[in-house]
Amino acid sequence: MPSPTLPTESTITRDVTRVLADRLPQDWSTNVHHDARIGETRLRTDAIVTVQSPDRRVADIVIEIKRRIEPRMVTSVVEQVRRYCAALSENTVPVVGAAYLSPRTRDALASQGIGYIDTTGNVLLKISSPGLFIQTAGAESDPWPASYPLTSLRGRGAGAAVRAIVDNHAPFGVRQLAEITGVPAPTLSRVIVLLDREGIVTRKPRGPVLDVDWQGAIRRWAEDYGQLTSNRPTMLLDPRGLRSTEKHLANASFKYAATGAFAAQRFNPVAGARTAALYVEDPYEAALELDLREVDHGANVVLLEPLDPLVLESTMLRDNLRCVGPSQLAVDLLTGPGREPPQGEALLDWMTINEHAWRK
Numbered sequence: 001m002p003s004p005t006l007p008t009e010s011t012i013t014r015d016v017t018r019v020l021a022d023r024l025p026q027d028w029s030t031n032v033h034h035d036a037r038i039g040e041t042r043l044r045t046d047a048i049v050t051v052q053s054p055d056r057r058v059a060d061i062v063i064e065i066k067r068r069i070e071p072r073m074v075t076s077v078v079e080q081v082r083r084y085c086a087a088l089s090e091n092t093v094p095v096v097g098a099a100y101l102s103p104r105t106r107d108a109l110a111s112q113g114i115g116y117i118d119t120t121g122n123v124l125l126k127i128s129s130p131g132l133f134i135q136t137a138g139a140e141s142d143p144w145p146a147s148y149p150l151t152s153l154r155g156r157g158a159g160a161a162v163r164a165i166v167d168n169h170a171p172f173g174v175r176q177l178a179e180i181t182g183v184p185a186p187t188l189s190r191v192i193v194l195l196d197r198e199g200i201v202t203r204k205p206r207g208p209v210l211d212v213d214w215q216g217a218i219r220r221w222a223e224d225y226g227q228l229t230s231n232r233p234t235m236l237l238d239p240r241g242l243r244s245t246e247k248h249l250a251n252a253s254f255k256y257a258a259t260g261a262f263a264a265q266r267f268n269p270v271a272g273a274r275t276a277a278l279y280v281e282d283p284y285e286a287a288l289e290l291d292l293r294e295v296d297h298g299a300n301v302v303l304l305e306p307l308d309p310l311v312l313e314s315t316m317l318r319d320n321l322r323c324v325g326p327s328q329l330a331v332d333l334l335t336g337p338g339r340e341p342p343q344g345e346a347l348l349d350w351m352t353i354n355e356h357a358w359r360k
Contacts, residue, residue, distance in 0.1 A: 004144055005144070006099055007067070007099050007119070009046070009065055009066075009067055012099050013063070015119040016097035016098075016118070017032045017047055017063070019117055019118075019119060019121060020117055020123070020125070023134050023136055024051065025132075027054045028051055028053055028132075030052075031049070031052075032047060032048075033049075033050075034046070036048040038084050038087045041087050043083075043087055045064055045081075045084045046063055046097070047065070048060055049061040051130075051132070057129065059091065059092075059093055059129065060092045061127075062085050062092050062093065063095045063096070063117070064081040064084065064094075065096075065097045066096070066097075068100075068144075068146065069096065069098045069101060070105065070197045071102070071108050071199035071200075072196065072197060072198065072199035073199075074105060074109060077096055078094075078096070078112050081094040081095070081096055081114065082094055091129070093115060093125070093126075095115040095117060095125065096109055096117075097118065098116075099143075099144055100118050100143060100144060101122055102142065103140065104220070106124065118138060119138075120138030120143065121136055121138030121139070122139070123136045123138070148197070151194070152224045153220065153225065154230070156308045157184070157308075158187070158190075159221065159230075159328075159331075161188045161192075162191060162218070162220075162221045163181075163314065163325065164181040164188065165177070165191065165195065165212055165214075167325065167327055167358065167360060168359065169359055169360065170208075170210055170212050171208045171211075173208040174188050174189050176208075182310075192209060198216070198220055199213075200217050200220060201213070214327075215348055218331055218334070218348070222334040225331055226335045227260065227277070227304075227333075227335045227336040227340075229335075230307045231279070231307050232305040233302050233304055233305075234283040235294070235296075235299035235301075236292035236301045236302070237294075237295045237298060237300055238276075238291070238292055241300070242262070242275075242276050245276050245290060245292075245301055246321065248289065248290045249322075250320060252290075254281065254282065254286050254289060255312050256312070256322060257278070257279040257311055257312050257323060258322060258323045259278070259279060259304070259311075259323070260329075260332055260336050260340055261273035261275065261336075261339070261340055262277055262278075262321075263318070263321070263329055264340075264343045264344075264346075266321055266323055267326065267329070267350055268343075268346050270342075270343060271339060271343060274338075275299070275301065276300065277302045278301070278304065279305075280303050280305070281312065283303040283305060286303055311324050311325075311328050314328070325358065326358045327358075330347050333347055
């Protein structure tokens with residue numbers, strides 16, 4: 001079934017001003033000017049909404065409408081709406097509107113102090129005088145998804161591509177990175193296009209990647225990935241505790257890679273591990289060698305059949321324990337159970353300080 005057609009700009013403008021009016025306090029009023037001229041200049045914006053409080057104080061909201069705004073577009077759109085506000089008056093409130101604004105786009109606008117409204121009800125509006133604050137949630141996924149070659153980082157190849165992009169210093173070309181990492185060039189290209197749309201990588205048109213926001217890439221990956229949902233877990237018990245598991249691993253004949261809190265304490269020991277999570281090729285073989293018991297409750301060892309077998313290749317030896325690489329460990333922690341997401345944040349701090357130790 002084809003995707004629904006993205007509304008026209010005029011329809012979006014009408015719907016955005018309606019969403020705003022519906023969310024104002026009952027005793028506030030609005031006056032909307034569509035396709036409005038900015039003061040005495042030749043500039044025109046899509047809408048200026050004058051809001052009035054019960055005590056008759058007013059504020060002008062300049063709304064710049066775009067049919068679709070990707071994160072990489074935010075800076076230029078912000079510059080545009082700020083220019084309009086400066087030409088009108090110092091107290092004018094800048095707002096960006098669209099049919100739909102993704103979570104990353106909304107975060108990017110908010111971080112620059114810009115309000116936003118989309119037709120699904122995602123709204124952020126701050127007015128200092130008269131005092132007004134509105135924040136509401138609408139859709140979390142795009143009702144009008146674009147037909148891009150890749151829209152998710154859920155698959156096996158996508159994860160390998162993200163690790164390759166994160167783990168290697170830019171600049172690099174797609175073919176060059178493919179030769180270095182073994183990740184197919186078409187897969188790398190599709191992931192780079194997605195990350196470029198999200199404003200996470202900077203590159204020349206059809207040219208090499210010039211810069212990578214590696215933390216942004218890991219966080220974007222975490223939106224589509226889960227430690228226990230993307231991989232196949234087997235829950236087991238080592239009745240002698242995790243120290244026994246570690247001793248067995250020191251002489252293991254099978255290939256493994258530790259992850260989660262069990263590995264994180266080897267990088268940034270902010271908290272001890274209560275569970276040992278291990279990527280293995282064959283959980284049955286590993287469980288026999290480690291002398292583990294399968295249980296329904298109270299497991300302290302999780303054997304993960306990896307979505308991407310390459311996680312067993314790109315490893316680091318830390319305190320005599322074979323661990324996944326930091327980029328894989330970070331996404332596993334951020335999407336892991338219990339207290340692991342805060343440990344993921346701590347690991348990202350460690351990676352920032354020790355970038356020389358893990359990026360090539």
